[in-house]
Every structure is written in structure tokens, then in C-alpha cells.
Amino acid sequence: MKILNISIDKDILKRDSAVAQRMVWFGGVVDKYTIIVPCDEKKEVALSDSVFSLGSGGKNKIMQFFTMFRLVQQLLKKEKYSVITTQDPYFTGLLGVLLAKKNDVGVEVQVHGWNKETFFRNALRNWTIRHANGVRVVSKRMKQKVQDLGVTAEKITVVPIYTDVQVQKDSTKKMAPGKRRFITVSRLVPVKNIVLQLHAFAGLGKELDWSLDIVGDGPEKDMLEKKVKELGLEEYVSFLGWCDGQDLVRVYNSADCLLLTSNSEGWGRVIIEAGSYGVPTIMTDVGLAGEVVKNEENGIVVAINNTSALRSAIERVILDSDYLQKLSAGIVETVRYLPTKKYVLEKYVDGWKKAIT
Structure with missing residues (x-):
């Protein structure tokens, strides 16, 4: 052939x-x-x-x-x-x-x-x-x-x-109470709807301890940087640019939760990559949601462009370390048997x- x-x-x-x-x-x-x-x-x-x-x-x-x-x-x-x-x-x-x-x-x-x-x-x-x-x-x-x-x-x-990934023996995250580190790994383009994440975080209570690292680049970077300042999130949100190799490994190893808030997605390879490091995903109902990511089993699936639903999911991940631990263990097992x-x-x-x- x-x-x-x-x-x-x-x-x-x-x-x-x-x-x-x-x-x-x-x-x-x-x-x-x-x-x-x-x-x-x-x-x-x-x-x-x-x-x-x-x-x-x-x-x-x-x-x-x-x-x-x-x-x-x-x-x-x-x-x-x-x-x-x-x-x-x-x-x-x-x-x-x-x-x-x-x-x-x-x-x-x-x-x-x-x-x-x-x-x-x-x-x-x-x-x-x-x-x-x-x-x-x-x-x-x-x-x-x-x-x-x-x-x-x-x-x-x-x-x-x-996705050519290997699950490490101890990939499941040990989730203790404390600061939660969220990451987004994405092209900074409109369809990824990263601004939704910023609006969701902006509505969280001041007592919650979190950070968001945005990994990637694209035409929306300037707009997103301005939105961070407009919402008063400079203390919490960092733009890391593109990372690959060991730099990306360090990002995954130090992260607690990945965010994917696209309006449309064919699949979502980054979810598999993050999952191999024990990082579960909060994602919109696109791509592999429902097939790989099962809501509240190995990740969280929310409606597209729904700020309040996303904020509630983020808040639960910050406050409930046992729940986040369960999601981490779930995504590791899922990736292991893809x-x-x-x-x-x-x-x-x-x-x-x-x-x-």
C-alpha cells in the first residue's frame, strides 16, 4: 500500500x-x-x-x-x-x-x-x-x-x-493542603478562550492561595497581559512563553492542575501529557472530554464558556486536597492504559x- x-x-x-x-x-x-x-x-x-x-x-x-x-x-x-x-x-x-x-x-x-x-x-x-x-x-x-x-x-x-508518554511509578501527586499551582499549556489564540480562566480566578475569595502559569505564545498574549492587570491578578499570574524538553517537565512536575478552556478542540494531547505526571485537568466539554477525561473520576468537565462553573471547579480543587488526590490517581491510571x-x-x-x- x-x-x-x-x-x-x-x-x-x-x-x-x-x-x-x-x-x-x-x-x-x-x-x-x-x-x-x-x-x-x-x-x-x-x-x-x-x-x-x-x-x-x-x-x-x-x-x-x-x-x-x-x-x-x-x-x-x-x-x-x-x-x-x-x-x-x-x-x-x-x-x-x-x-x-x-x-x-x-x-x-x-x-x-x-x-x-x-x-x-x-x-x-x-x-x-x-x-x-x-x-x-x-x-x-x-x-x-x-x-x-x-x-x-x-x-x-x-x-x-x-501520545508517546510514559507514566512514572510514583506519578500520582501527593496533594497536601496549601497553595495550588494551576497551569495552562496552549497557543494563545481566541479558540482557546484563556480569558475565561482569568475571569474565573478574578472572582475567587482573597483568602484562597493559588497561582496560574500560562505556558505558550500567540496573538492574544498582549490582550491577556492587559486583562491580568485590569483584573488585578499580576501577583498570581505568570506568562512563561513556550517551554519544551526539561523546562516543560519541570512545569508539569510542579503543577497541581491543568486548565483547558477551549471553545473547540479536536482532541487535547496536552491533557495526556500532563496526566502522565499526575496532573489532572479542569476542562470544557470539548475534545476528549467524556472519552478520556471522565467528570469527577480523573478530571473535571464544565460547560463551554461558563465562568461560574469553571470558578466552582477551581475553588473545589484549591480547598479539597483529597478530591484532587483522587483525580490525580485517576488520570494516571487512565494514561497508563491508553x-x-x-x-x-x-x-x-x-x-x-x-x-x-
Whole structure:
């Protein structure tokens, strides 16, 4: 089986990047795996003996769209691919469906979540999903949304995002009464709704002892910093910027609770990462909520954009150390028994087989 992946992640062109290393896994389950990525410079990078990433070339997005179209067309004429798989149902989905129909190749459209919903984007998304031979989603929640568009369950494959983490023997946090350290690890963009956290904390009683470290960067950073000052939270909230490697390990090891307050989320890999260190999550009802995070068993799930519900959950975590200890133990056990890489790769192959015409 040969797979042609149309992606938008430029890091795939960097051999040492985490996403490039994930692409190499696919070389172990198919004969050939080729990834096309839009970028300014035309290039080819061999990630392994059977996995190759190609940069399209093109000065802007419009030029890159047409250069990617020509590049994929050339590859399909040169050799027979079993399936085209696209990273999303938008830009790459349109390319994949058009080229698959033109060349009589199966096409799988991946759906990680609904992003930046506008009339045009929704129409494009719905069209590509309905014209795909197969649809891959990351959760049962997303499967239902795709079925609501009229796609039959038989065409949909649910593949959870594999997170390569190891649970340490003593990962469960020892939660004693005292100051609670909350963290957010996220891009600072509108859909993550981090301002909701600030409003929730601003309403807490002054007698409560807590801190919030915001790990990440993005276009909303200036706005969030101003909001912290406006709400008088400078003493409690810190912006750490992006952290990785041992810096991120130190963040998780010193944290008591993760916050994820997105309005929309495909999955939520950070919850798994934090959970492997015994850090439970208070999260909105998005992504893996209900499938991985079970309310009051290994985390807390609150309604989207509900300040009072979020504040109540935060307050309980601060005041009830036994409850927080239970959530920590619960998420450690959940992460310990998540699907293996072997299982996830087998599910990828199942999805590609569904898409073969």
C-alpha cells in the first residue's frame, strides 16, 4: 500500500522534528508514505527508506495551492498510490478530493475539529467530507458531527491521537493542603478562550492561595497581559512563553492542575501529557472530554464558556486536597492504559483500506 499525504505542517520537512518522526512510523506499516507540504522553497527530504516529504515551492498561498496540485498530479502519473489522505477538510481536503477524482484514487479526509467557522469554510468542509471515500476523526464526538453531515458510520474511522508518554511509578501527586499551582499549556489564540480562566480566578475569595502559569505564545498574549492587570491578578499570574524538553517537565512536575478552556478542540494531547505526571485537568466539554477525561473520576468537565462553573471547579480543587488526590490517581491510571502505538497504527491502516476505491 502506498499513501500520499497532503499536509500543511512545514515541520515535516525537518528530519529531527517530532512530527517528522511520527511520519516515519507510517513507513513501518505501508510500502511508501509521501507527504506534500506547502512552503516557499521546493525541496525533498527523505525521512526514512520509505517515507519522503516534499516542499511545494511558491511565493504565497495561492501559488502554493497550484504548485501542490501540479506536484501531486505528477506523482500520481509517475506511480500508483492507493490513497490520498488530507490533513484537514479545508485547503488540503479540496486538493485531495479534486485530485483523487481526477486520477481515480481513493481519498481520506482527516477531521481534527471545526476551525474558524465561517459560511465559506463550513461549505468547503461539508463538501470535501461528503465527497471523500473515507473520513478519519480523532474522537467519537467528531464522528457524530461528521455523521450529522450525512456521512455513514461505515465510512468513518475513529483514531485517537497517540501520545508517546510514559507514566512514572510514583506519578500520582501527593496533594497536601496549601497553595495550588494551576497551569495552562496552549497557543494563545481566541479558540482557546484563556480569558475565561482569568475571569474565573478574578472572582475567587482573597483568602484562597493559588497561582496560574500560562505556558505558550500567540496573538492574544498582549490582550491577556492587559486583562491580568485590569483584573488585578499580576501577583498570581505568570506568562512563561513556550517551554519544551526539561523546562516543560519541570512545569508539569510542579503543577497541581491543568486548565483547558477551549471553545473547540479536536482532541487535547496536552491533557495526556500532563496526566502522565499526575496532573489532572479542569476542562470544557470539548475534545476528549467524556472519552478520556471522565467528570469527577480523573478530571473535571464544565460547560463551554461558563465562568461560574469553571470558578466552582477551581475553588473545589484549591480547598479539597483529597478530591484532587483522587483525580490525580485517576488520570494516571487512565494514561497508563491508553491505546498503544501499534493499535493506533493499525487503525490508520483500517481507515486507508476503507478509502481505497
